[in-house]
Amino acid sequence: MKKSEITVALAGNANVGKSVIFNQLTGSNQIVGNWPGKTVERAEGYLKFQGRDIHIIDLPGIYSFSTYSMEEIVSRDFIINEGPDVVINVLDASVLERNLFFTLQLMEMEVPMVICINQVDMARQKGITIDDEKLEKVLGVPVVSTVAVKGRGLQELLRKTVEVADKKTLPRIIEYGEEIETRIGKLMD
Template identity: 60%
Template sequence: MARRRLEIALAGNANVGKSVIFNQLTGLNQIVGNWPGKTVERAEGTLHFEGYSVRIVDLPGIYSLSAFSMEEIVSRDYIAVHKPDVIVNVVDASALERNLYFTLQLLELEAPIIVDLNQVDFAAKRGRRIDAMKLSQALGVPVFPTVAVAGTGIKEMLSTAIAFADPEKKPGALRLRYGVEIEKRVELLEELLETELPQLCATYPARWIALKLLEKDEDVLGKLRNYGRGQKLAEYATSLATELERIHGEPSPVVMASERYAFASKIAREVTIVETLQE
């Protein structure tokens, strides 16, 4: 019987353990051991598991909260254009709040994600335990704790990722709601985008484009300007962003980032158990 083919992409912040997981999955680990260091280009490998041939893509890590980092654009374009069957969002359990900010962005991309809660050993050393079940409920996606350097949990995570590739198995993922003044403008833009730029909306979700336009994301504005009908829409979106700035008295990227960050922070607080450290 022919093997079923799947593609899984590893995405997340920088230095969370994506490459160690990639090596564990593709078997390179036995040869090179851990090879920490920034992944600049994406690495690819293939593994065979339970009748599946799985292509694994290791995406560059996201460094900052800035919407305009090259690594982030590479990662989000890869996810939107290639549409891997599953995105394994590798998260550093010892820096949950910061990492969840990117998770929320992946959810906005409407990407099929599961969360690999890595470095739980390091988090424990710092007196932090994360309730994976609670985190899974909050995000509406599966969450798996791992210690990549020891190989712990990797196989279970892979099984979950493969099961998750089945479209029938995707539960309802979290949808972040912004303040009404933002949502109103998102809705306006979403409708326009769907009627005026259906080609672009076939690649990127309309809601995501609308949110990025309100954040004045230069890369997305550029994508719009590639279309004749996009010019006017880009101008209109920018005028809506300026309205938001008047309401809030802050640049619109700051307004949007703060709401997202507050949300990430709330979830992180709810799922973190702070333990007393033993001497």
């Protein structure tokens, strides 16, 4: 049965465009700044999409679940303790590799998620292109490219988010190879 309200968290590193996405989706006017730590507490908003109520939470930037800054603790605690229906993991297309560290942690924790690769226009200007379909296949997580400041890709992002919420789709379990898996197994015994 479909839930009437879906709770969605926008999570990712600082300065990847989470607040821009939040503003575009909710019509809010969160202050958007080009500096880390701009969002220091969570912001909440609502929207309707395909007849569904979506509660969106804009979380402060987070780089890792093993964290010490107050902003990151707010984000970590919300994801772990309050368990949103879906996390939209927002990544900066220009520094995708750096942003994927947190993505892998979300996957390890089996958090239902959609990956949003934002600022693809800026990445293209730097000669960087990302194959969404290939990344989606490798990670086993829905991937959507966006240019949030122009509203591009946001309807597709919402569509995939609702799909994940309805199907309770979990990320693929990461396999690290026989040697590492054996060592992990020994640690767990």
